[in-house]
Amino acid sequence: MSRIAYFGPRGTFTEQATRALTDGDELVPAETIHAALAAVRKGEADGACVPVENSVEGAVTATLDGLAEDEPPLVAVAEALLPVHFTVVTGSGGGPIRTVASHPHALAQVREWLLVNLPEARPTAASSTAAAAVGVVEGQFDAAVVAPVAVEHYSLDVLATGVADVADARTRFVLVRPPGELPEPTGHDRTSIVAAAANRTGTLARLLAELASRGINLTRLDARPIKGNFGHYRFFVDFEGHVSEPRIGDALAGLRRQCAEVRFLGSHARADGVAATIDSGAGNDVFTGATDWVDAIRRGELA
Numbered sequence: 278m279s280r281i282a283y284f285g286p287r288g289t290f291t292e293q294a295t296r297a298l299t300d301g302d303e304l305v306p307a308e309t310i311h312a313a314l315a316a317v318r319k320g321e322a323d324g325a326c327v328p329v330e331n332s333v334e335g336a337v338t339a340t341l342d343g344l345a346e347d348e349p350p351l352v353a354v355a356e357a358l359l360p361v362h363f364t365v366v367t368g369s370g371g372g373p374i375r376t377v378a379s380h381p382h383a384l385a386q387v388r389e390w391l392l393v394n395l396p397e398a399r400p401t402a403a404s405s406t407a408a409a410a411v412g413v414v415e416g417q418f419d420a421a422v423v424a425p426v427a428v429e430h431y432s433l434d435v436l437a438t439g440v441a442d443v444a445d446a447r448t449r450f451v452l453v454r455p456p457g458e459l460p461e462p463t464g465h466d467r468t469s470i471v472a473a474a475a476n477r478t479g480t481l482a483r484l485l486a487e488l489a490s491r492g493i494n495l496t497r498l499d500a501r502p503i504k505g506n507f508g509h510y511r512f513f514v515d516f517e518g519h520v521s522e523p524r525i526g527d528a529l530a531g532l533r534r535q536c537a538e539v540r541f542l543g544s545h546a547r548a549d550g551v552a553a554t555i556d557s558g559a560g561n562d563v564f565t566g567a568t569d570w571v572d573a574i575r576r577g578e579l580a
């Protein structure tokens with residue numbers, strides 16, 4: 278049985294994702310994303326589950342920075358995609374609702390609902406949706422916007438369920454571990470890297486050209502500042518394919534040549550099961566064939 282840390286406390290969306298990604302493992306809540314990742318780095322947990330991106334609010338920056346900056350590196354081995362529909366809860370005491378707390382991502386995803394349904398309540402940021410639930414139990418806030426799983430853990434009154442300004446909102450979560458055996462390729466994989474490229478004309482274009490010229494489809498591009506170096510950025514690039522494929526290996530080698538600093542963040546199956554689009558003339562057979570051709574020349578068998 279593995280010990281898996283997750284962004285908690287108990288009752289977050291991340292707990293729901295962790296349950297979906299594990300089977301009989303011991304799940305250990307951590308108060309922050311940083312603490313969940315640190316538990317793995319310190320050897321206190323075998324893996325950690327953290328949110329990466331939300332379809333409404335975009336990147337979860339604490340996760341991106343934690344994966345890019347801290348040592349030792351961690352690698353994503355699986356992902357989960359959860360529909361994000363919130364439950365709005367209150368304490369059992371009744372009374373007027375003057376404050377409504379949640380994770381900033383959650384508050385941003387229900388802003389219109391709050392304006393219509395709780396116009397008098399002041400939105401207040403909490404470290405996670407579940408931390409907001411705890412705050413309601415402890416009398417700090419009158420209401421909270423939480424994950425459905427939170428009502429299993431805390432004694433709260435449910436005011437509304439299925440709350441979301443954007444009906445199709447989703448968050449993607451990853452399970453990260455120390456580098457080790459990689460997941461098998463499935464044909465519907467995602468590879469993630471973070472690269473710090475030199476601040477020169479065309480650097481980002483050259484980096485992306487390594488993927489485009491090999492017919493590799495991007496699934497996400499984010500930039501985060503390199504702290505203490507104003508104007509310098511790291512680029513997070515997710516793309517279709519698995520590092521074990523010749524075409525992806527070739528692209529990674531190209532990226533390595535372009536960038537002073539590249540960190541491999543994992544290759545694993547996509548939760549949405551979308552198969553990689555491979556342009557004609559850019560399949561693995563073409564890459565293997567080209568390498569075989571060079572090898573034959575080197576052996577003196579071809580000209």
Ligand SMILES: O=C(O)C(=O)C[C@]1(C(=O)O)C=C[C@@H](O)C=C1
Nearest residue numbers: 289290291328380382405406448
């Ligand atoms: O606070 C939680 O419940 C989380 O798991 C974090 C998080 C996020 O980081 O976006 C996850 C999903 C929702 O979009 C709101 C909050």
